[in-house]
Amino acid sequence: xRIYLVGPTGVGKTTVGRLLAxxxxxxxxxxxxxxxxRAGMSVxxxxxxxxxxxxxxxxxxxxxxxxxxGKCVAALGGGAVLDAEVREWLVxxxxxxxxxxxxxxxxxxLRACPRAGLPHPSEPGFxxxxxxxxxxxxxxxxxxxxxxxxxxxxxxxxxxRLLDLLGMPPAVRAALRRPSAAGVPAxxxxxxxxxxxxxxxxxxxxxVPPASPWWLEVRxxxxxxxxxxxxxxxxxxxxELSCFQPPSALLVVSSPLPYCxxxxxLVERWRAGGLPAHVTLVPDGEGAKQARWLExxxxxxxxxxxxxxxxxxxxxxxxxxxxxxxxxxTYLRGIPWVVVPTTLLAQVDASLxxxxxxxxxxxxNLAGAFWQPRSIHVDVEVLASxxxxxxxxxxxxxxxxxxxxxxxxxxxxxxxxxxLLNRDPGATGEVVRRCLSLKARLVEEDERERxxxxxxxxxxxxxxxxxxxxxxxxxxxxxxxxxxxxxxAGAEELACRVRVLLEKLGLxxxxxxxxxxxxxxxxxxxxxxxxGELRFVLPEAPGRVKWGVPVEPGRVREVLRSLEG
Numbered sequence: 001x002r003i004y005l006v007g008p009t010g011v012g013k014t015t016v017g018r019l020l021a022x023x024x025x026x027x028x029x030x031x032x033x034x035x036x037x038r039a040g041m042s043v044x045x046x047x048x049x050x051x052x053x054x055x056x057x058x059x060x061x062x063x064x065x066x067x068x069x070g071k072c073v074a075a076l077g078g079g080a081v082l083d084a085e086v087r088e089w090l091v092x093x094x095x096x097x098x099x100x101x102x103x104x105x106x107x108x109x110l111r112a113c114p115r116a117g118l119p120h121p122s123e124p125g126f127x128x129x130x131x132x133x134x135x136x137x138x139x140x141x142x143x144x145x146x147x148x149x150x151x152x153x154x155x156x157x158x159x160x161r162l163l164d165l166l167g168m169p170p171a172v173r174a175a176l177r178r179p180s181a182a183g184v185p186a187x188x189x190x191x192x193x194x195x196x197x198x199x200x201x202x203x204x205x206x207x208v209p210p211a212s213p214w215w216l217e218v219r220x221x222x223x224x225x226x227x228x229x230x231x232x233x234x235x236x237x238x239x240e241l242s243c244f245q246p247p248s249a250l251l252v253v254s255s256p257l258p259y260c261x262x263x264x265x266l267v268e269r270w271r272a273g274g275l276p277a278h279v280t281l282v283p284d285g286e287g288a289k290q291a292r293w294l295e296x297x298x299x300x301x302x303x304x305x306x307x308x309x310x311x312x313x314x315x316x317x318x319x320x321x322x323x324x325x326x327x328x329x330t331y332l333r334g335i336p337w338v339v340v341p342t343t344l345l346a347q348v349d350a351s352l353x354x355x356x357x358x359x360x361x362x363x364x365n366l367a368g369a370f371w372q373p374r375s376i377h378v379d380v381e382v383l384a385s386x387x388x389x390x391x392x393x394x395x396x397x398x399x400x401x402x403x404x405x406x407x408x409x410x411x412x413x414x415x416x417x418x419x420l421l422n423r424d425p426g427a428t429g430e431v432v433r434r435c436l437s438l439k440a441r442l443v444e445e446d447e448r449e450r451x452x453x454x455x456x457x458x459x460x461x462x463x464x465x466x467x468x469x470x471x472x473x474x475x476x477x478x479x480x481x482x483x484x485x486x487x488x489a490g491a492e493e494l495a496c497r498v499r500v501l502l503e504k505l506g507l508x509x510x511x512x513x514x515x516x517x518x519x520x521x522x523x524x525x526x527x528x529x530x531x532g533e534l535r536f537v538l539p540e541a542p543g544r545v546k547w548g549v550p551v552e553p554g555r556v557r558e559v560l561r562s563l564e565g
Contacts, residue, residue, distance in 0.1 A: 345394040
């Protein structure tokens, strides 16, 4: 279910792609929008500053990124298929549908709306040059898949024909979401409003610390975000407003890929509902958790004259929520924020608990605060668009929660590995809820991590050091950290069981040769150290885990060396 729409500029790939994605219930991605978001400037600005060669290089990088996504409909720029390697990528990784149209129609559309990289209407020989460019791009796309001539079709008719070309069975097509009468994708069902003071949580929500009230929504389908302000409430993920005084501004913090997949549509709906929304895009991954990006947010909000009635909205993975939450905690001594987590790692762990931070050269999360979000909005169907590697990485945190909760959860994971890796909504929803329920209980009991909340650091002492020394992502590093913790605890039988599970989930169970000493040295900067002494979270058995356990440095190096190779 990865569908690429290709064809010349002006043929309607974006319009048709959005409608097709809405009918199929999967996200839509415009490659040109992703290029611009990653570059931090418009496509026209890229052409002006870097020329066509610079744009094509950035475009190819964006295409390489989207070919690793899960379910999605992607519209590619008209010239992308001129690259033979790009054509090979598309055919190998998805279904390609070239959209074609009468070149004369495309020329007239270009005359009405000039595009960077194509002849300008004011240039001599515009019609001939534009016709040649369109014909060349349609020829390059020919043969990549069954083409569709959209010259005389409306967008809705084009989508119906596309479904025919894609071979959708009638029973499947009958169950697809239909567009509204106005031709706009129907809004997803609105979530239940958060409980008021003293009210019990709504079904599907979890109880959270009363001292810092926040609301957690876990659902499957329809990426939504209900914004809760100081003096009222706004249904901002849908087109409904039910608030007499919304936030003064929505300060959206996201990274390019989740913004293009999900954030843009939310922002459009908020703006259509009369809410001023300002967007700041930061790098994907740990690159966002730097002091310079924190300062960028502060300066941007100061320039906008943000007040304390504004609301920060973090849309993305754990790094985005860490940065956005820390900026919210520190700007004007604290403004409210909400989270829309779009990765498995963020959904099961990073979004909940109020621990917000940035990294320093010496270690991860060394500068931070506790600042609870007002609400958290988890949609497990978002995970369908994730690359396989990201799903596998997020599973490391799931294994951590299973070790903390006990035999029942660990056995569930072992039995449902295939369903979880395939992003089955039922299996994934159950796992996400169990992880969040356990974390919510620990946070409610120990919000500031002085006691049992330290259990959540299982696998992280070694894991954080590995991230810094080996350059691994968080999940892969934590996976090895979990195995190391089992061995440090002397739980060899459990270590063998965890190793098998990690391997089935596609996670590493060892480290490169010669890395043990560097990882051990890096752990000296771990924030859990006390008086220069490392403290570990050690599992003796599923559901029986101790925190704050001192371990001799020699023993740590011995275990790390046993994992080399």
